[in-house]
Amino acid sequence: MAWGVGTVMFFMVLGIERQLGIGFSFFSTGWGLVITILLTRLIGSRIGHERPLTAVAQMWVHELTAPRKRTAVRGGAASAARIRVERDRPRPSQRPGRRWGRGRKEHTGVRAPTSSGQR
Numbered sequence: 001m002a003w004g005v006g007t008v009m010f011f012m013v014l015g016i017e018r019q020l021g022i023g024f025s026f027f028s029t030g031w032g033l034v035i036t037i038l039l040t041r042l043i044g045s046r047i048g049h050e051r052p053l054t055a056v057a058q059m060w061v062h063e064l065t066a067p068r069k070r071t072a073v074r075g076g077a078a079s080a081a082r083i084r085v086e087r088d089r090p091r092p093s094q095r096p097g098r099r100w101g102r103g104r105k106e107h108t109g110v111r112a113p114t115s116s117g118q119r
Contacts, residue, residue: 001044002040005043005053006036006040009039009040013032013035014029014032027067043056058118
């Protein structure tokens, strides 16, 4: 089975090389042989007596042609007509005893004098 798969893969790899514009030379044929061996081993690891090559090929075709959930939204030009705009900017509410973010902790001890004098 591997000889048949390998032969078909080798001719496919050589055909793809010619389509890509890679000439027929010693090195291109050698790399084509290496790629063929890797692909044949990959395919050979997927097939066996319980799962023949035709079943694997049929699963591959079913996977590619299966219906998919549409994730694209219906398009169109973006418009500002649907954007809600309010006249006043909302302000954050202040809690008593706190200002923005976390409050400042008072530590016991000597404080440095401030320029404003008293509060």
